Amino acid sequence: MLGREPRTPFTIKTFCPDGTPQVLMADPVFNEEGVWKPFPAFLWLVCPRLKTLVAELEQQGQVREFSQKLASDDDFKEKFLHGQNEIARLRVSMAEKIYPGELPEYIREILSTTTIAGSRDFKGVKCLHSHLAQELAFHNNPIGAEVLEKIKNCSREDCCGKYNSTRSDL
Numbered sequence: 001m002l003g004r005e006p007r008t009p010f011t012i013k014t015f016c017p018d019g020t021p022q023v024l025m026a027d028p029v030f031n032e033e034g035v036w037k038p039f040p041a042f043l044w045l046v047c048p049r050l051k052t053l054v055a056e057l058e059q060q061g062q063v064r065e066f067s068q069k070l071a072s073d074d075d076f077k078e079k080f081l082h083g084q085n086e087i088a089r090l091r092v093s094m095a096e097k098i099y100p101g102e103l104p105e106y107i108r109e110i111l112s113t114t115t116i117a118g119s120r121d122f123k124g125v126k127c128l129h130s131h132l133a134q135e136l137a138f139h140n141n142p143i144g145a146e147v148l149e150k151i152k153n154c155s156r157e158d159c160c161g162k163y164n165s166t167r168s169d170l
């Protein structure tokens with residue numbers, strides 16, 4: 001579903017109604033031959049249906065719309081920042097469990113100051129896929145919640161398998 005071998009250990013965080021993986025959660029940091037690789041955008045949306053519909057929203061200019069909403073709606077911004085802080089704390093605590101006592105300060109810093117979309121600007125939206133992945137996995141991303149409201153979650157009738165077969169029919 002990723003189209004390549006995963007480079008980091010991951011777990012399947014949520015499933016679509018047909019039983020296929022929907023959101024994957026990778027380790028937020030890994031150490032490859034002594035080199036630290038932080039991975040703040042550690043949630044991946046892999047459902048083909050959701051990926052397609054989110055890409056359509058992005059093409060319609062929704063990234064900019066959400067950026068404007070963050071800039072103009074204080075309540076929305078506060079909820080968003082709250083969710084980003086929760087995710088930041090989760091990443092650090094996961095990383096500390098994986099590498100107890102070893103985590104360098106600059107890695108901790110990256111994991112605690114980057115959004116789920118991999119932006120160092122906490123008001124940056126960047127990519128809707130990661131915000132939806134966070135909402136599906138942890139229910140704490142108001143951008144993801146509005147995206148889900150627009151495109152609806154998968155159902156037994158409308159899910160991944162259909163989108164996979166549509167693709168292979170092309």
Ligand SMILES: [Zn+2]
Nearest residue numbers: 016047154160
């Ligand atoms: Zn699906």
